Amino acid sequence: MKKNKKLAVVACGWHYSSHFYEELINQQKPKNWDIDYFIVSHRNPIHSHNEKQINTNSDDLLQFLNSVLYEKLPTIESLEELGWNYFESKTNGTTWTAANTWLENNNYSEYDCVLFTGDDILILRDDLFVNALENSNLPIYENVERNGSWIIEQTKNNDNWLVLSNGMEAGRRVSLRASFEFFKKEMLDKMGGNFNLNSIDLNRDGITTSPTNHEELSGWNNHLYTFVDFLTDNNLYNKLKFLSVDYRVSDFIVDAERGLLSNHRVLANSYVSAIDKLNKNQVFNKFILSRQQ
Numbered sequence: 001m002k003k004n005k006k007l008a009v010v011a012c013g014w015h016y017s018s019h020f021y022e023e024l025i026n027q028q029k030p031k032n033w034d035i036d037y038f039i040v041s042h043r044n045p046i047h048s049h050n051e052k053q054i055n056t057n058s059d060d061l062l063q064f065l066n067s068v069l070y071e072k073l074p075t076i077e078s079l080e081e082l083g084w085n086y087f088e089s090k091t092n093g094t095t096w097t098a099a100n101t102w103l104e105n106n107n108y109s110e111y112d113c114v115l116f117t118g119d120d121i122l123i124l125r126d127d128l129f130v131n132a133l134e135n136s137n138l139p140i141y142e143n144v145e146r147n148g149s150w151i152i153e154q155t156k157n158n159d160n161w162l163v164l165s166n167g168m169e170a171g172r173r174v175s176l177r178a179s180f181e182f183f184k185k186e187m188l189d190k191m192g193g194n195f196n197l198n199s200i201d202l203n204r205d206g207i208t209t210s211p212t213n214h215e216e217l218s219g220w221n222n223h224l225y226t227f228v229d230f231l232t233d234n235n236l237y238n239k240l241k242f243l244s245v246d247y248r249v250s251d252f253i254v255d256a257e258r259g260l261l262s263n264h265r266v267l268a269n270s271y272v273s274a275i276d277k278l279n280k281n282q283v284f285n286k287f288i289l290s291r292q293q
Helices: 019-025 061-069 076-082 095-105 127-135 185-190 214-220 222-234 266-279 285-292
Strands: 005-011 033-043 083-088 113-117 121-123 137-147 149-155 164-166 182-183 242-246 253-255
Touching: 005 019, 005 095, 005 127, 005 164, 019 033, 019 061, 019 095, 019 121, 019 214, 033 095, 033 127, 061 121, 061 266, 061 285, 076 083, 083 095, 164 253, 182 185, 214 222
Parallel strands: 005 033, 005 113, 033 083, 164 242
Antiparallel strands: 113 182, 121 253, 137 149, 137 242, 164 182
């Protein structure tokens, strides 16, 4: 009997959106796939409770969606009851810092694919895994260099990627955000089973509060260039694909900035335009209706 394929979902625990943890567990399971769920925590969830200023009565759409993210206050016990395997790390850092912790403590070769993700993400649909892992007709996108410029090309999800990210930062070689990426085992093998984070020059080990200044975490962005250099040097850049051409936004998820959907310091026009498009298509209506019940 043919064995099922396996997906590991590895979340970096920091913001602790109750919505995120509940909705990922409730995703449809692709046919002939098994899924294991892991949290690599960079602080106990109790440190996230009431940390953010959430306006539950705002008429502003993004402020309202913030309240959807943080409707409940998760605890280690409630997350484990949902089905997450919780591991509290001694290190503090990026999503890929958590990824390295998981890779050091687990045998990734048992999995065909691993999703490394932050936990401040709005989940829009329950067929994310089905589409990403099974739907060969799903339109996906790649960043291609033509005559010194980066352009977007559409392709199909026909097993032609080793890294599948959410929305791209169009027009740039370093176009991924490193906050929601599927990695196939083959790519992890080529990477030597870990992420090169040597370029990161910011250490927040032991700190359990979020910074109030947006720029305080800018030292965590350097590893993106290191990873893209690795892809380029090994002729793997064409194996990086995206679910969307919109920054932080796809048909499946909306990625928050520093924990809040209302933040848009980076590429604000692209982000707000993509949110407006989803709103016109009534994608957020289910959250509004649920709140009214």
